[in-house]
Amino acid sequence: MHTADLRALHRLMLVARRLDEEAIALQRQGVFPAYAPAKGQEAAQVGSAAALDLNRDFAFPGYRDIGAAVAMGVDLVAYLATHLNTWHGGLYDPRTSRLAPINAVVGGPVTHAVGWAMGAKLDQTGGAAISYFGDGASSQGDVHEAMNFAGVYQLPVVFFCQNNGWAISVPTERQVAGGSVAARAAGYGIEGHRVDGNDVVAVFEATRAALDRARDGGGPTVIEAMTYRVGPHSTSDDPGRYRTLEDEQAWTDRDPLAVAAKQLSADDVAAAEEHAAAVVREIREGLQASAAPDAAELFSFVYREPTKALLEQQRAWKESLDA
Template structure:
């Protein structure tokens, strides 16, 4: 969690320094992401992230230079290996990763490996039609998939109570005949336990689970956002008192926390140096993997990019 927090802070600094074009901060959501990802069995499960799931990538041991290269716009979904890491490419479409996870879960059911998919999305994305279609499909076929909603209180500038009918994403699970759980998203152990139970349910044929982790985005929606325009300092201070990193640290000896800080600082240096050393990629790579069999127009454009 501390590594995720410090890299998140460094990414913001790099954006301000012109090293990254843009970034979506995740400060405050470390427990939700790390607690859920830590429960996965990386030999058979698969995670499908959105654009704010750095903590999941850290917990899963993903190459962080490759992961953050997504924010440089240098490659299709990052330069890490999704198959080896078990983390799908970063998906910037709101709710876009959810149907992908359901499709993977269908494959996992057919091949009998016992794998479970987990897909991350926010309270705002829960209003997308793709999410509801994915929930219905997964429920009908009793697929092994966890719908992990990080309810951070804000769909950019719209508060959750103004865009989530009924006030709860987890409660919607009942309409699909599947399990729905609301958990304290700032309690890493509670998140881990809820995710572990959902994984067991999926492996045992119990079908999908909706987990709504109640948390808070302590920073802006993105580095181009000003949260001061739509929420109060009082609200931010109230949630700062529930900081998931500080909460976890309070249960650990001081020397353990100090070691974690030193480790995080080392990782931050390595990631920063690695990102800066990445450099620009060949322009022709933009055309790779667009189609299995490139069209003539695409090939003409690709040839023109080398002129």
């Protein structure tokens, strides 16, 4: 997407919201072992991912970035099939989709994005990387090392922090020294900006500017999208143990979908709801029809050359099937 199109962005956000709700329902039904809800963060994810040039850029997600997958046009059946826990790495094609596999390591996608950006600079591909992480992940040493490295080598990478207010049960003010992730950028000699993470157009514009700057050799940027995690950290979490309903209710009027819908016609919103319902139905049916991959693949993609220990594990596994 070259320019911000609120109608199209709202349509994508609504698909992300309804798929997120469906994923929670599937977890409650025992289909998914676990799931990390993204409600409230749709504008941050969709707005940033929609700004990518999928012919040359690459995105590195965490485990709560379904909106980015939607905006990038990833095969959503294959994306959500990752949560079935039947394969180790994701069933969609990262190279084609330009979205790296879901990464459950806190802060893990940040170092991967910097490595890709280094390669892009050396190969002069003209592309930029974007890395997704949360305010809690920003306290990881990996994030410091990644930002410092990117600053030293002026790499084409955007560090996109979704500050949703909570590192599981710990509020941002108790684990982010100085109160701002974006402000840390100055210490690495790179750009840093805060943006309203519930305003999808503002997120799109900020990310597009950062990506353009990165591709033009201007170096990295830290974007801190201020948003809110409306639901639990995961489907095994109870946010009622560490925050009040009043706190959650205070964010209702800032719901990114409601903010966008106020600027659209009722017909636009109704059409988007109809489209989202059709997408969810298609994805649900696709997941129900999907078959588990061959279990033998568990040993196929761990190392380029299998180790002695891995071959021994494979032998023991095969013997257990024959027992």
